[in-house]
Amino acid sequence: MKALIVDDEQHVRDAIRLLIDWNEFGIETLLEADNVAEAIACVEREEPEIVFTDMLMPGPSGIRLLEWLAERYPRTKTVVISGHDDFEFVRNTVKFGGIDYILKPIVEDELRAAAAKAVDCRKREDLALQTSRERSIEVNQLKPVYWDKMFSNLAGDPSYYDTIQGSLQREFGLAADTRECRVAVLRLSALDRVIRDKFASSPDLLFFTLSNICNELLREAAAGYAFRFWNSDSEIVLLLWRRLGDAEALLARINAGLFAALQGRAAFGLGSVRPFPGGVAESLREAQRALKRRNLLARGGSVFAYSAAEAPTSSPALRLGEYEAGLRLAVRSGNEERIRHAVSGLFAAIRGLSSISEEQLELWQYEFALQRERWQQELFGGETERQPSMALAAELAFEPPVAVDGTLSVAAWEERFATGMIALARRVADFQHRESRIMFDIAAYIERHYDEEIALQDIAARFFLSREYISRKFKQDIGVNLSDYIERIRMDKAKLLLLNRSLRIAQIAATVGYKDEKYFSKVFKKLEGKTPGEYRREHEEGDAPAERQPGASP
Known part of the structure; x- marks a missing residue:
C-alpha cells in the first residue's frame, strides 16, 4: 500500500513521516509532494491508496486536490492536515469524501487514528470490490450454463417459452411479436479433424469455444443464440429468430470465423422456417436429419439444409x-x-x-x-x-x-x-491356445485325483468354467468325453493293481474310486471285454504289460 504526503513545508512532511510506524498499517511506500500540481502528477503515476494533504499551499489549494481526487480517483482515501480551523475547509473535506480533518500542530495519537481509519476504510472497500468481482465472474461463468439449460428446455417443450419470455426479451432482445424461427445444428463429429485434435483432451473447452464464436457473429446480426444442447452430448444448437432467409449465408460467415480462429470448419444441418416457439423442436429434428444425410465423402465445412423432398436412406448401399x-x-x-x-x-x-x-x-x-x-x-x-x-x-x-x-x-x-x-x-489364436491348455490341466488333475469322487460340477467350479463348455471343449481337445477319460484312467490303474494277487478286487475297486465292487466289475468288463478276475488269471504269469497312455484305445 502507498501513501502520499502533500504539504509545502518540508518539516511538516518530515513530522508526518516520522510520527508513526507506517509498516504497522501495511503502508510500504511513502511519497511526497510540495504542491497540488506535483501531487496530481504523483497520483497519476503511483496511484497511492491514501493521501495526507494541507489546505493552503502556493498555487491551487488542497480543496482543488480533494475535488480532483473525488472525480478521478474516488477510492483514494484522503486525510486533511491543516493549520486553519476553517468551516469552509472542513465542509469541503466532508463534501469530497475526506476521512478526517487534523489541525496543526500534529498530535501523534490523532495522526495514528486517522491513518488507521483511512487504511481500514480502503481495505474494506478493496475486499468488497474483490468479492463483487468474484461474484461477477461466477455469474458470467454460470450464465452460459443457465441459458444452455433454458434453451434446451425450450427446444424440447415449446410451452416453456412462457416461463422465460421476459428474460429472453431483456437478455437477447427477442421481440415479443417474434412469429418464426429456424434451427441449425453443429455436431462435434461434423468438425474438421484439426479442430477435434486441438481439443481432444478438453471437450468442455471445445463446446465453450465453439459457442462463443457462434454467438459473437449471431450477436452482431442480432439473429439468435447458440447453446450447448443438454439432450445430446455432442451438439451445439443455433436458434435463429431474425434474418431467417439469410441463414445459410450467416452460417457460412460463422464457418469463416471458425476457420480464422481454429483453422478448421464445421458441417451445419439447417432446418426449415417454422412457427415460434411451437416449431422449434420440429426445425431442430429437420436440422439433425439434414446433417445425418450429408455425404461423408464430400468435404466438410458446409451447410446442409433440410429438404422434405429428399428421400431418407432406408437401407445401406451394401450389407456387411x-x-x-x-x-x-x-x-x-x-x-x-x-x-x-x-x-x-x-x-x-x-x-x-x-x-x-x-x-x-x-x-x-x-x-x-x-x-x-x-x-x-x-x-x-x-x-x-x-x-x-x-x-x-x-x-x-x-x-x-x-x-x-x-x-x-x-x-x-x-x-x-x-x-x-x-x-x-x-487374440483368437492366443485364446484358443490358452483354453486348450486348460483342458490339459483338467486332464492332469484327473490323473492325480482319479481315486476320488470326481463330478463335472466340481471340476467346473475348480476351473471357473461352465459344465457345458468343459464337456464340449474337453472332447474337442483331448479326443474323448470327460466321463470316458475318467473311467479309462481308473481302469488302467486297476489293471496294474490286479497284477498284485495280495489285493482283493474290492480293495482295488475302492483304490481307483469305486465304492461298489459290482459296478467296478461291470465298467471293467465294458471297457476291457473281461471281468477283473479273468484279467488277473490271464496275467498271472509273465511281465505286466506297459501302462497304456490315458485315453488310448484298449
Missing part, C-alpha cells in the same frame, strides 16, 4: 452380412494375407459408392455390432467370463477415421480395419 463369412474365416485362419484380401473385398465395394451418409454408417455399425455378438460366441467359445472383452477391443470397431478436411478417409479406414482384424486373429 455379405462379407461376414469371408472375414470370419480369414480371422480363424490367422493368415495376414488372407485377412487383408477379405478386408479389401469389403472396402472395394465401399469405394464404389458415390455417397456415404451418417445414416448409412449407423446402419453398418449396427449390423457390425450384431456380427460382433456372433463372433463372440463362435471365436471365443461362448465363455463370456473368460474371453477377451470384445466390446472394448479396438480391432472390432467399425468407426471410420476422418481426414484433415473433414471427409471420411476410406483408405485409412481400410488400413485401420485390416490391422484390427489381424490383431483380432492373434
Whole structure:
C-alpha cells in the first residue's frame, strides 16, 4: 500500500513521516509532494491508496486536490492536515469524501487514528470490490450454463417459452411479436479433424469455444443464440429468430470465423422456417436429419439444409452380412494375407459408392455390432467370463477415421480395419491356445485325483468354467468325453493293481474310486471285454504289460 504526503513545508512532511510506524498499517511506500500540481502528477503515476494533504499551499489549494481526487480517483482515501480551523475547509473535506480533518500542530495519537481509519476504510472497500468481482465472474461463468439449460428446455417443450419470455426479451432482445424461427445444428463429429485434435483432451473447452464464436457473429446480426444442447452430448444448437432467409449465408460467415480462429470448419444441418416457439423442436429434428444425410465423402465445412423432398436412406448401399463369412474365416485362419484380401473385398465395394451418409454408417455399425455378438460366441467359445472383452477391443470397431478436411478417409479406414482384424486373429489364436491348455490341466488333475469322487460340477467350479463348455471343449481337445477319460484312467490303474494277487478286487475297486465292487466289475468288463478276475488269471504269469497312455484305445 502507498501513501502520499502533500504539504509545502518540508518539516511538516518530515513530522508526518516520522510520527508513526507506517509498516504497522501495511503502508510500504511513502511519497511526497510540495504542491497540488506535483501531487496530481504523483497520483497519476503511483496511484497511492491514501493521501495526507494541507489546505493552503502556493498555487491551487488542497480543496482543488480533494475535488480532483473525488472525480478521478474516488477510492483514494484522503486525510486533511491543516493549520486553519476553517468551516469552509472542513465542509469541503466532508463534501469530497475526506476521512478526517487534523489541525496543526500534529498530535501523534490523532495522526495514528486517522491513518488507521483511512487504511481500514480502503481495505474494506478493496475486499468488497474483490468479492463483487468474484461474484461477477461466477455469474458470467454460470450464465452460459443457465441459458444452455433454458434453451434446451425450450427446444424440447415449446410451452416453456412462457416461463422465460421476459428474460429472453431483456437478455437477447427477442421481440415479443417474434412469429418464426429456424434451427441449425453443429455436431462435434461434423468438425474438421484439426479442430477435434486441438481439443481432444478438453471437450468442455471445445463446446465453450465453439459457442462463443457462434454467438459473437449471431450477436452482431442480432439473429439468435447458440447453446450447448443438454439432450445430446455432442451438439451445439443455433436458434435463429431474425434474418431467417439469410441463414445459410450467416452460417457460412460463422464457418469463416471458425476457420480464422481454429483453422478448421464445421458441417451445419439447417432446418426449415417454422412457427415460434411451437416449431422449434420440429426445425431442430429437420436440422439433425439434414446433417445425418450429408455425404461423408464430400468435404466438410458446409451447410446442409433440410429438404422434405429428399428421400431418407432406408437401407445401406451394401450389407456387411455379405462379407461376414469371408472375414470370419480369414480371422480363424490367422493368415495376414488372407485377412487383408477379405478386408479389401469389403472396402472395394465401399469405394464404389458415390455417397456415404451418417445414416448409412449407423446402419453398418449396427449390423457390425450384431456380427460382433456372433463372433463372440463362435471365436471365443461362448465363455463370456473368460474371453477377451470384445466390446472394448479396438480391432472390432467399425468407426471410420476422418481426414484433415473433414471427409471420411476410406483408405485409412481400410488400413485401420485390416490391422484390427489381424490383431483380432492373434487374440483368437492366443485364446484358443490358452483354453486348450486348460483342458490339459483338467486332464492332469484327473490323473492325480482319479481315486476320488470326481463330478463335472466340481471340476467346473475348480476351473471357473461352465459344465457345458468343459464337456464340449474337453472332447474337442483331448479326443474323448470327460466321463470316458475318467473311467479309462481308473481302469488302467486297476489293471496294474490286479497284477498284485495280495489285493482283493474290492480293495482295488475302492483304490481307483469305486465304492461298489459290482459296478467296478461291470465298467471293467465294458471297457476291457473281461471281468477283473479273468484279467488277473490271464496275467498271472509273465511281465505286466506297459501302462497304456490315458485315453488310448484298449
